[in-house]
Amino acid sequence: MHRMLSVIPLYLLTLTACTCGMQLKVNAGSRDGWIGQAHVYPGCGGRNLPPGIAWNHVPAGTRSFVLTVFDTDANHGAGWWHWIVIDIPSATRALPPGARLPDKAHSLRNDFGQRGWGGPCPPAGDQPHHYVFTLYALDVPRLPVTADTPPAQAMKAMHRHVLGRARVIERYGR
Secondary structure, X not given: OHHHHHXXXXXXXXXXXXXXXXXXXXXXXXXXXXXXXHHOOHHHOOOOOOOEEEEEOOOOOOOEXXXXXXXXXXXXXXXXXXXXXXXXXXXXXXXXXXXXXXXXXXXXXXXXXXXXXXXXXXXXXXXXXXXXXXXXXXXXXXOOOOOOOOHHHHHHHXXXXXXXXXXXXXXXXX
């Protein structure tokens, strides 16, 4: 855990939100915290289906959510954005596997250069990578960003609006 935290960008660690009991569950189609092949990027033999995500115990005052998936081990520890979904309506409590996003929610470009889920595809022979799924509860209904805003800038834009967060770490290696 210590190694993983040392490579998460500083702005992910300095958010001052409480976890407030919010819980996040990831159904990545596998066992014991491992991402199943259906969710893996096509270049690594997968179907690139977004995993199922569910959450509960949302902080009072939540007006929207942001979901991020970040590989802390990619690029020699600099990381890789796999999924950034912003403006998820506050009444939403799940994103079913492979499902369309709720109205008003949308994905920013991931580090594959695509909008939407980009599944794991670490180099063959690497140690298994850690994929940090983080759900943020925000006090605003929308982030003041455009669809082409880079993930790091979107994270900075939401910094002062976070009411709570929950994390799950999944792994994948080949």
